[in-house]
Amino acid sequence: MPVTRINIGPVHPSTHGVIRLEVDLDGDTIVDVEPHIGFLHRGVEKLVETRMYMQCPPYMEKLDYVAPMAFNEAYVSAVEAAMGIEVKERAQYLRTMLLELQRIASHLFGIGTLCNDLGQMFTVFMWAFKDRDIVLDLLQEAAGSRMFYVNMRLGGLNQDIGPEFHGHAMKVMDYMERRIGEYEDYIEKNPIFMERMRGVGVLSAEQAKNLGVTGPVLRASGVNFDARKNNPYYIYSKLNFNPKVLTSGDNFARYKVKMLEMRESIRIVRSVLESLPGGDALGMPVKLRSPNPANRIATSSRELPRGEVFMYLVADPQKPYRLSIRSPNFINLAALRHMSKGARMADLFAIMGSLDLVMGGVDR
């Protein structure tokens, strides 16, 4: 049968952003998928070269607009490494907690849109966005904004949490734990969902390692790698948590890893709140004139909700000379071609949804 070439996008309801896919089909079976990116390219890495160090965080947050705080934190920690600044102990705890809250919000978004892509499961989308709003309210209380926080300062945070935060957070965590059980009940008892997720879009451990994918995609393929565990930062080495690893490498595993990670994040948030030390959490105020860097080259590696980000910063006295970003979204997109070969055309968006890409991080 001759190969048919179909063009999808750049505007398509299920592509999670603007990306163009060229799909080669043999009947209904995918022979090859070629992603064309660049529809959101705005030259972040070049722009930050003209900005002072602490003018850059707003640009960093827009790289991954579903988990902005996590990306920003990776950048700020690279600057801190360059300046030789220690993060205050209380700020370390708070940052850990905020990052985990951000992970919950991000995974909720991923699961909601995945179920939306599968069609007929709009309920989960509505639930996930409602619950995400509740987590965002908590983040707003702690960081001062709803979506783009810009709350990281050199050595700490822009504000400490209020006295009521502990109670609110515990309440939300109890609620979220109950809700995640409801999600699992609702989603995994749906035979259509299971049929479309089990055994579809398989990525073997070998392929995953060769492609360099990270995050839930890698862990769903059976490779136990988590930057929080393998390259611990802040208080993750003190915390008792385990990266969630599944072996099947299919869509369902990628979904399930996110569910398990949310439960783990809830546990981390609880234990951080219980062991929160006193003291000061505020960082340096933002000044246009930044302190001179101690190191010319600084790096930071962080586990984002979507995978590992690596920031490579070459520091000049006033502003970054060069900032190179390894974005997990871009690397994970490379796996799409390998995962969807041999799958049905209709499964392509289930696979895209399970990858949980954010195009802002792909194009940069």
Place this chain on the structure above:
Amino acid sequence: MPEENVDYSSEEFANAKREMDSLVYESLKGREMKPNALFARMADLAKAMPLSKDIVKWSRSNSVWPLQFGLACCAIELMDFGSARIDAERKGFLLFRSTPRQCDVMVIAGWVTKSMVPEIKRLYEQMLSPKYVIAFGECATCGGPWWESYNIVKGIDEVLPVDVYVAGCPPRPENLFGALMKLQKKIGGVVEG
């Protein structure tokens, strides 16, 4: 509705009504006129019928259907706008449609790159008149933080006519609600109170 302005006994009104009836009948019966031409003629006729014009406006402003089209960060807030907390459907902003041919309003949510301009233009041209554009967020309004970037259009109004601008980076979903109500006022036919 200003019923006192309608002269029901005029020749013009009677003719328009007669032709409208026949067009409706024809559209039900067969394909003698192409749908676009049919709707265009109907819209012309509605101008001669002040009362029905108000009804058209009223129904238009209370069923603004958006295009399911997001570019970047603000699209996340746009999705939130359609979800449970804000519940845009209660103001008629229902059903994110995947095809531009069924849509009334296009929310530009996110930064517009030069490579996206032809695509956005094409989508806009595919929408049926009357069509509206909301520039949602700083990037769509003026380029936002990417003002100095080499690949960014400094505001969607360089490409499309914009009806409502919303400031913020990103604006909260509630702001989009306000923009929608402004748009409804602009379309007209909104019953106050």
